[in-house]
Amino acid sequence: MKRRGFTLLELSVATAIFAIVVAATYSLFDSARGITTRAEFRAQLFQSARAALQSVEDDLRGAVMLGTAYDTGFIGTNVGSEKEPLDKLEFVSVNRHSASAYDVTQPEVVRGIDVCRVSYMVEADEKRKPHGLLRERPLELTPPNGPVHRDEDVTGLGDDVAYINFRYFDSGQWLDTWDSTQTRKLPKAVEVTVYIRGEWRGETIVEPFTTRFYLPVGAETPEKTQ
DSSP, X not given: OOOOOOOHHXXXXXXXXXXXXXXXXXXXXXXXXXXXXXXHHHHHHHHHHHHHHHHHHHHXXXXXXXXXXXXXXXXXXXXXXXXXXXXXEXXXXXXXXXXXXXXXXXXXXXXXXXXXXXXXXXXXXXXSXXXXXXXXXXXXXXXXXXXXXXXXXXXXEETTEEEEEEEEEETTEEESOEEHHHHXXXXXXXXXXEEXXXXXXXXXXXXXXXXXXXXXXXXXXXXXXX
């Protein structure tokens, strides 16, 4: 019995089908890998945003109005553009205990409270160090000769923060600026949006992350009188 082999046409068809199957399989694999890497990339952006927002939250929740000559005010300025906001916020905050822990055997020793003036801003020039989101905390609340900006008072909180936007809630509306020297009070809440920059597959991507912080003192602080 004579055995029949494959014809050239049959081999060509089989090869074409095999190539299609391999290409489809690779396409699915590459798509799945792309989704995974994209998710990992966005998770990194989220972690950067979370770290930056946590620092802002720690200070904002301690924002106060001292009602004395040492009160420099809660000042929020709207800088930059709508697409590239570079807002600045400065205020007085009671944000941590700086003295030694309370000792029950020495009741005369009282825990100290750190009252400081803090400022948040973004340094957009990537050639400067540090750049990105900056937190400035001068050693003196109100220096005798006016504000003094020193490099050692500035801390970088994330060089991948490209922009930042603040909004302030009061009387049922969100405002782009705030000046407690005029309003005589703190906002009830602050909305913070940080824009995180990252590189993904050779492309620069900037994604916004927004959260809102309730200011405990803001809702209870009575308005000052002239």
